[in-house]
C-alpha cells in the first residue's frame with residue numbers, strides 16, 4: 001500500500017472541506033481523484049503529503065505514519081502543483097537543477113536525472129531556453145519535470161492539464177501512463193471525466209469533501225447499473241415483437257422509435273437472449289445494441305449533478 005487515509009477531517013473555519021475521507025492507493029496504480037471545483041481535491045492532496053495539517057484522522061504513506069516520518073516520506077513524493085511553479089528567469093535545465101538540489105541530489109546523479117527527466121517530458125531540445133518563451137503546455141511539462149527530477153516513487157498531480165491545448169494534454173496523459181508503466185504510483189486529480197477514463201486504474205469520486213465512491217470504473221458502473229438499454233433494428237415491422245417483449249419479466253419499457261425498438265430492462269434479467277428469440281420468430285434482427293453507462297452517469301447518479309469541464313450543473 002502506497003497511501004492509506006482513514007477518517008480524515010479538515011475544516012476551514014466553519015467550512016467542512018474534508019468530511020471523514022477514507023482513501024487507499026496501492027503500489028503501481030493510477031488513482032484518478034475526480035471532483036468538481038471546490039470538492040476538496042487540493043485540500044486532500046496537501047493534507048495527504050503533509051503540506052497542511054488535518055484536524056483528525058490517520059495518514060499512512062509507504063506504510064509509515066506521516067506525522068512521525070514526514071521528511072523521509074516527502075523525499076519519495078513528487079507533487080505537481082495546480083499552479084505552474086517554475087522560475088521563468090531560469091533555463092529549463094536550471095529549474096530542474098534547483099528542484100533536484102532541494103532534494104539533496106548533486107553532481108553526476110543530478111545531471112543524469114535532469115537529462116532523463118527532460119527526455120520524459122519532451123523538453124530536451126529546450127533545456128537551455130527560458131520558460132518565459134514557452135507555450136502554456138511546455139510550461140506545464142516543465143512543471144511536471146520539476147516534480148520528477150528526484151525520481152519519486154509516488155507522484156501526486158493536482159489538475160496538471162488545466163488550461164492547455166488538447167495536444168499538450170494528450171502528451172501529459174501519455175507521460176503519466178509511461179511513468180506508471182515504469183513503476184511510479186500516481187494520484188491524478190482532475191475535474192475532467194475523460195482524463196480519468198483514459199488513464200486511471202481506479203477512481204475515487206469526491207464531492208463536497210466526501211468520497212462518495214471508490215473503485216475500478218467497472219465497479220463504479222456496476223454500483224449504478226440497475227437497468228440496461230437495448231436498441232433493436234428489426235427486419236420487419238415491430239408491433240408484435242414489442243407486445244411480446246413487454247410481457248418479459250424485468251422489462252420496464254419497450255417502444256418503437258423511428259426504425260428502432262428501444263427496450264429498458266433490469267440488469268441480470270437475461271433479457272437480451274429472450275429478445276433475440278422473440279425477434280427471430282418475427283422476421284429476425286438486423287442489429288442489436290446495448291448501451292453501457294459512463295463515469296458521467298455514475299457521477300450524475302451519485303451526486304444528482306452533472307459534471308462538465310469542472311462546472312457542476
Ligand SMILES: Nc1ncnc2c1ncn2[C@@H]1O[C@H](COP(=O)(O)OP(=O)(O)OP(=O)(O)O)[C@@H](O)[C@H]1O
Nearest residue numbers: 012015017035036037038039040041042043044191
Ligand atoms: N485556505 C483556505 N481557507 C478557507 N477555505 C478554503 C481554503 N482552501 C480551500 N478552501 C475551501 O475549501 C473547499 C475545498 O477547496 P479545494 O481547493 O480543496 O477544492 P478543489 O477540489 O481542489 O477545487 P479546485 O478544483 O477549484 O481546485 C472550497 O470550498 C474552498 O473554498
